[in-house]
Amino acid sequence: MAGITIQNLSKSYGGRHVQMAALSELNLNIADNQFITLLGPSGCGKTTTLRCIAGYVTPDTGSIHVDDRLLSSPQGVVSPEARGMGMVFQNYAVWPHKTVHENIAFGLKLRKLSAQQVRDKVEQALVLVNLKGLEARYPNELSGGQQQRVALARSLVVEPDILLLDEPLSNLDAKLREKMRSELKQLQRRTGITFIYVTHDQSEALALSDQIAVMHGGRLQQFGSPFEVYTKPSNRIVADFMGLVNFVPGRVAAIDAGQAIIEGEGGLRLQAAAPTGAAPGAPVDIAVRPENITLAAGGGTPGAGVIRERVFLGNICEYTVALPGGASLRVQTHPLQQFSEGEAVTVTVDASQCSIFPREVAQSDRAAA
Amino acid sequence: MGPATMPDAGATRRPAGLSSARPPSRLARIFSLERIVMGAAIAALFILVVFPLCFLLIGSVWSEGRFTLEYFREALTGRLYLQALLNSLMLGAWTGLFSLLLGLPLAWAVARTNVPGKGLITLTANLSYLSPPFLTAIAFVNLFGPNAGLINAFFRDMVGAPWLGFNIFSMPGLVLVTVLHTFPYVFLLASSALQSVDASYEEAAQILGASKFRTVLSITTPLVMPAILSGVLLAFVNAIALFGSQAIIGLPGRIVTLPTRIYSLFDFPAQYALASALSLLFVVITVAALYIQRAYLAKRSFVTLGGKGARPQLMDLGWAKWPLFGFCVVVFFVSIILPYATLIAVSISKSWGLNFWQGLTLEHYRFVLFDYDVTQRAIVNSLGLAIVAATIAVFLGAIIGWIDIRTQIPGRKFLDYAALVPLGLPGIVMAVALIQFWLTMPIALYGTLTILLLAYVGRYIPLGVRAANTSLRQIDPTLEESARILGASWGHTLKEITLPLMRPGLFAGWLLVFVPVIQELSASILLFSSSSMTLAVAIYNLYETGYTEPVAALAMTNMAIITVVIIIARKIGGGQIGRKENEKPGDGVPQGGTA
Ligand SMILES: Nc1ncnc2c1ncn2[C@@H]1O[C@H](COP(=O)(O)OP(=O)(O)OP(=O)(O)O)[C@@H](O)[C@H]1O
């Protein structure tokens, strides 16, 4: 129902002397009818982004448009109540002086619905979030997770154009969270509301989103589909944040027509698209996920290693393999493929699933020292 | 980016039923409800406080058409005035200290322990606060006056040990009478802060291995420190501004303080300019004290009442609760029983003295209620003025507090200061400032009920602002923000969310204003006319004339009226946030609706 365009958005907090950037030059193009996740570690600026979109925060630079309508710029912001959005706050913000029913009905009454409609909609919302029977309770008579669901119901029930959710499921047990996730996903599909969903749980982001925006230190690191973000991370930070990854130090051996031959520690050798600006001899990191490495019995060169540790996880087996150079790799294999600790193995890396990142100068300096 | 044109509002799809014309045009934004209300509050503050203070300032440096610092020189060097300043500071410091020593243990006992008789403690604090300080003073004079005081006379004439007596006309006597009125400031603020600290903060410390004592010291105390400090500060500033007790107890004991010194300057020939200069010294002290408090508060503002409900933790004191209970009983006796028993005894005795019980009579009540022709008019005036003034002060306070805490409007700190300054103005100074200001205006207000109302609201607006600030600080801003994003306008959010959440604080603030207003003496005594007579003035006039027993009768009538109003007000305004009024016991176990 509404697309959002965020251009060059920055916001700093702090006093006269120290300015702390909470958000730096954020650019995001969010299409209509999408489920977007803002993903990143604590303090990376997710809530600040939401608060900018909702109109609570005046940006220092940049602008926010919804469907070509300018909503926020440093010169002024359209007030939150005129934006037709909904928001679930990280701390719930359930009104302590209103019952569950009154909390949820608040937005409906503002929209001048009849008493009967209000009752029906509140009823539906309560069923959706599994809170039936608690409508007469006050928030201080609810558990944290129940309050969170009241907050969720309160913003869902008015069917806004855009729904901003700040870790809305953080306080629920795993099973309920699973259920609410799929409810939210279905709801988004059914209503076409644009969801902007904040989480620091990467599996949640992968499961829910059409697009994931990975943030770190107030900056956008990558914006893409879950598959892209997981398999083609645009930098080390993203690769590291999206699940388990091995970083193998290496260098560019040769470059030929955009393809680079990379030699990694422990005799790894693979061909991949050359990282931008890399010259032969440049230090790089090879990022490879544990499930993209295969092991074979018997040591040999190249790709020899020794099993250091074995963890049986039921559906997979996870090994730590020591490479001759001193680095170690985490490898996941089919559980029936068994090796014992101390056994020599041959390591094969699926080159197509590797990402090559230039190593930062500071790091290579430290390595050389 | 182009220039700052805000987008056209109508262009976007609105959620069903939301009024469409938002965001409004520039004009509409300037004249929005938000701006109008805030503008009106600011204007009111200027008329009530800022302009009169400016006229006070001008009056102190402007004489016979030219600028002069003569009056300030005199105020700062004259022995009489320096002595008054010193006495006021001493009185304030001792009172602040003893208010803390009395108020904090009581607050902690009520809010956080299983001490028996909590109702008694709360009652003590409330009654002490309600008691007009000059009535307490009169009562103690009847007991401890050096010659006629009943207890002194008892020790002198019956026991033969005059050295056991206590002369109330002394600094300790003045501090005693004042503290009985000011310790509730500390008590009320500290106990409500203690109650709003969620148990989870303390439990978190205890689970980490902190002892109970350690937890109190390192978790609870810092959290409630701002409230305690505010309480002590209110006690200090209020104590030095109390004119009534300083006149009744200080003057006979030759302890002249700033307010009584200023008062004496109005004897014929009135020295307005010198009085203004002295008053401004007073303002300086207040502003300095407030500045210290604010600098401290600014660094430590704690949002303790979040979106999640708070449950305070109670401490089991074991045997130690009995000494604490004993302490509470002593406070109750000295601050309530002693003065009221005395006043009642005086009011029904034919003639006060060691044998007062020999001729009891209700004659004095009949006299003050029916024969003394001003009483009935005074009751109606005082009641009406107090109700209107308290209501205005609280709503004005809520708006000013909101501007200070929730907006970025430049100059909002000035507003806050301006709204706090009257706290340190003796009423009599407020009265002079008002007279000087309104005499220059083309409206004749002198001697009307309106000028009394202006004086009362202006003088007690700080209590409204404080109450509003304290409760606003504890309301998490996201509670308001979540209403805005659902489509509620500023006014609707204020009405539906902010004010209801502030209700307990505002209600406390209302009573905090109502009570001093209905017994206001020091401003009224300069502003009243026979048609705008108030209760306190009627009592004081009677005391001045030397009618010991009728004064007591009128005082008891006054207290009866205050009590009735408060009982009614509690019925209307009581109740806690988020509690069902008729909660069924056993109904409170939180159960998830999950299958
Ligand atoms: N009102 C504020 N004043 C000062 N600094 C702030 C304010 N709000 C946020 N910050 C800072 O901005 C940065 C980003 O904060 P933000 O709340 O957006 O993080 P977040 O990604 O939501 O983190 P979390 O997952 O922990 O909620 C943080 O470093 C935070 O300290």
Ligand SMILES: [Mg+2]
């Ligand atoms: Mg956050």
